[in-house]
Every structure is written in structure tokens, then in C-alpha cells.
Amino acid sequence: MNESAFIAALKALADTPAARGLDDDAAIIEIGGEQLVLTHDTLVQGVHVREDEDPADIAWKLVAVNLSDLAAKGAAPVGVLVSHMLGDADEGFVAGLREVLETYATPLLGGDTVRADGRRVWGCTAIGRATHTPVPDRRSARAGDAIFVTGTLGRAMLGMVDRGSGSADDLAYRRPRPLLAEGRALAPHVGAMMDISDGLLLDSWRMAKASDVRFHLDRGAIPVADPERADECMRWGDDYQLLFTASPDADLPVPATRIGTVAEGPARLALDGAILTPEDGLGYRH
Numbered sequence: 001m002n003e004s005a006f007i008a009a010l011k012a013l014a015d016t017p018a019a020r021g022l023d024d025d026a027a028i029i030e031i032g033g034e035q036l037v038l039t040h041d042t043l044v045q046g047v048h049v050r051e052d053e054d055p056a057d058i059a060w061k062l063v064a065v066n067l068s069d070l071a072a073k074g075a076a077p078v079g080v081l082v083s084h085m086l087g088d089a090d091e092g093f094v095a096g097l098r099e100v101l102e103t104y105a106t107p108l109l110g111g112d113t114v115r116a117d118g119r120r121v122w123g124c125t126a127i128g129r130a131t132h133t134p135v136p137d138r139r140s141a142r143a144g145d146a147i148f149v150t151g152t153l154g155r156a157m158l159g160m161v162d163r164g165s166g167s168a169d170d171l172a173y174r175r176p177r178p179l180l181a182e183g184r185a186l187a188p189h190v191g192a193m194m195d196i197s198d199g200l201l202l203d204s205w206r207m208a209k210a211s212d213v214r215f216h217l218d219r220g221a222i223p224v225a226d227p228e229r230a231d232e233c234m235r236w237g238d239d240y241q242l243l244f245t246a247s248p249d250a251d252l253p254v255p256a257t258r259i260g261t262v263a264e265g266p267a268r269l270a271l272d273g274a275i276l277t278p279e280d281g282l283g284y285r286h
Contacts, residue, residue: 004278007022010022020137020138020139021139023138023139023210024137024138024139024194024210025039025069025072025073025138025194025195026038026039026069026070026072026073026075026128027039028073028130028135034129034130035129035130035133035135036078036127036128036129036130037070037073037075037127037128037129037130037135038125038126038127038128039066039069039070039125039126039128040066040123040124040125040126041062041065041066041069041123041124042121042122042123042124043058043061043062043065043121043122043123044119044120044121045119045120045121046119047119048061049061053174054089054092054096054174055088055089055090055092055093055096056092056093056095056096056099057096057174057175058093058096058122059082059092059093059094059095059096059097059099059100059122060096060097060099060100060174060175060176061174061175061176062082062122062123062124063080063082063097063100063101063104063106063124063126064100064104064175064176064177064178064240065124065176065178065197065240066080066124066125066126067080067104067106067126067178067180068176068178068179068195068197068240069126069195070126070128070178070180070183071178071179071180071182071183071184071195071242072136072183072193072194072195072242073128073130073135073136073183073187073193074130074131074132074135074136074183074184074186074187074188074193075128075129075130075131075135075180075183075184076128076129076131076180076184077104077105077106077126077127077128077180078107078127078128078129079106079107079108079109079126079127080101080106080107080108080109080111080124080125080126080127081108081109081110081111081112081124081125081127082097082108082111082122082123082124083111083112083113083114083121083122083123083124084111084112084113084114084122085113085114085115085116085120085121085122086113086114086115087115087120104178104180106126109127111123111124131184131187132184132187132188135187136183136186136187136190136191136192136193136244137192137193137210138192138193138194138206138207138210138211139192139210139211140190140191140192140211140245141191141192141207141208141210141211141213141215141245141262142191142211142213142245142262143213143262143263143264143265144248144261144262145191145192145245145246145247145248145261145262146245146246146247146248146250146258146260146261146262147204147215147217147243147244147245147258147259147260147261147262148243148244148245148246148252148256148257148258148259149196149200149222149223149241149242149243149244149256149257149259150179150182150241150242150254150255150256150257151223151239151241152223152224152225152241153196153200153222153223153224153225153233153234153239153241154224154225154226154229154230154232154233154234154236154239155168155169155172155173155225155239156169156172156173156176156236156237156238156239156240157173157225157229157232157233157236157238158172158173158225158226159171159172159173159174160173169225172238172239173238176238176239176240177240178195178240179195179240179241179242182242182254183242185253185254186242186244186246186252186253186254189246189247189250189251189252189253190244190245190246191244191245191246192207192210192211192244192245193242193243193244193245194206194207194242194243194244195240195241195242195243196237196239196240196241196242196243197237197238197239197240198237199234199235199236199237199282200222200233200234200235200239200243201217201234201235201269201271201276201282202235202237202278202282203243204217204243204260204269205269205276205277205278205282207243207245208262208267208268208269209267211262211265211267212265212266212267213262213263213264213265213267214262214263214264214265214266214267214268214269214270215260215262215263215268215269215270216260216261216262216263216270216273217259217260217269217270217271217272218259218260218272219271219272220272221257221258221259221260222234222257222259223257223259235281235282242256244256245262248261269282
């Protein structure tokens with residue numbers, strides 16, 4: 001089964017409202033008058049991180065990508081649980097873990113440790129507290145909304161070949177920055193919101209599908225790190241910027257670029273008027 005088919009099979013099991021139909025980045029559970037946001041991601045050596053990646057950078061990315069999902073829900077971190085496969089340079093992993101947890105004031109709550117043969121695998125579950133209700137959702141884009149994105153897309157892609165230099169592109173790849181403060185500031189103003197992990201085009205299609213609307217994107221408006229490789233910048237992923245919809249007249253509290261408009265469904269993604277589908281290679285898929 002590919003990723004889409006497997007998730008479709010799981011949807012029949014995820015029948016609680018907290019799961020949001022598996023159409024969102026996180027589950028939302030109400031406890032004691034507050035809403036907890038839970039998300040989980042896995043990194044695989046040779047798939048999500050390079051075989052020779054610095055273990056400290058792996059630990060940073062593992063936590064950061066989960067915190068990015070909390071950012072897209074406007075949540076403040078409560079803590080993380082981390083699973084680690086023992087191997088070479090475990091001390092470096094601990095050092096990187098300490099750095100990212102201290103940087104984002106996030107407690108380590110527990111996890112698991114294993115040893116096995118083959119590719120190393122790391123997992124992280126992040127728990128957050130919603131700071132605004134309703135909690136932003138992929139399914140809340142509405143016709144007439146404008147589509148926005150924070151930052152510049154493609155820096156992580158460029159950082160793959162600039163690795164270790166300390167440049168902005170290098171750090172975008174090795175040490176992505178979850179936009180926690182930006183997500184909390186945007187939460188009261190947005191319709192739908194998610195972070196861009198698998199490429200702008202694929203994640204835009206996912207949001208359009210979840211909301212059952214049509215996304216019209218303007219290629220010329222999309223901020224890319226390398227205009228000569230604009231298509232790759234829109235497809236490569238690992239950017240962890242925020243993609244969201246809001247009123248065209250919204251007074252946004254953080255810098256963002258308008259890149260398109262939401263129209264009535266059925267669910268479609270159009271780039272300069274051309275309809276795109278996942279079969280067109282919109283971004284990273286398992």
C-alpha cells in the first residue's frame with residue numbers, strides 16, 4: 001500500500017472527533033476545559049535524513065518538525081516523548097535534543113529506547129495546549145478566502161548542497177525553525193492552516209481536498225529562494241513555513257505573502273489556471 005491508501009484504510013478506525021478524520025496534522029482532545037493538541041512524526045535514516053547526518057541535527061529536526069505541527073494549530077508546547085534507536089554517536093543526539101528543547105522551552109516527558117539492525121528510526125510525539133478556539137484546521141478553507149504563506153520556499157532544498165556552511169539555507173535544512181509564535185499570533189485570524197512539510201503544491205492540494213474547495217495559486221506571487229528552480233522550490237518540501245487561508249482584508253499580525261484565492265469546490269488545485277493532481281508529482285510522498 002502507498003501512503004494515501006494506507007491512511008484511507010486507517011480512517012475507518014479513527015472514528016472519534018478528536019482525530020479530525022485523519023485530515024489534519026494533529027488530534028485535538030478537550031480535557032478540563034482546555035484543548036490539547038497531539039501530533040507524532042517519524043524520521044528514517046536515508047529517507048528523511050541523510051545517512052551521514054550529524055546526530056545532533058537529527059535530534060533537532062525530530063523535535064522541530066513536531067513542534068511545527070503544533071505551530072500550525074496555534075498551540076504552545078506542553079512537552080514531547082522521544083523514541084531513539086541506539087547506534088553511533090548517541091551522545092551527539094542527546095546534545096542536539098538538549099539544544100532544541102531548551103530553545104523552545106519544551107520539556108522532555110519520556111519515550112522509548114531500542115537497539116536493532118538496519119536503518120535507524122526516530123519518533124517523537126508532541127503535546128501542545130491550544131491558545132485559541134476553534135483550533136485551526138486543514139478543513140476550514142472557505143470560498144472567497146485568500147491563500148497566504150509565510151517566509152520563502154526552497155531554502156531547505158538549497159541547504160542540502162550547502163550543508164555545514166552555517167548559511168540560512170544550510171540551517172533551514174539541518175535546523176528547521178518551528179514557527180510557534182507566528183502560529184499562535186495567526187490562530188485568531190485564519191480559516192485553515194497547516195505547515196509545509198511535503199512541498200507547497202502537495203500540501204495546498206491536501207488542504208483544498210480536506211476543505212472540499214478549489215485552490216487557485218498564482219505562480220508569480222509564490223516566494224521562492226531560487227526563481228530559476230521555482231518548480232522545485234514549490235515541490236521539494238522541508239520548509240516548515242505556514243500555509244493558511246484568511247479574509248483578503250485581514251490585518252495579519254505576521255509577515256506573509258498572498259499566493260492565491262479559494263473558490264467553490266469540488267476540490268481542485270490550479271496553478272496559473274492549470275489543474276494539478278498528486279499524479280503530477282506535487283511533492284514528497286512515501
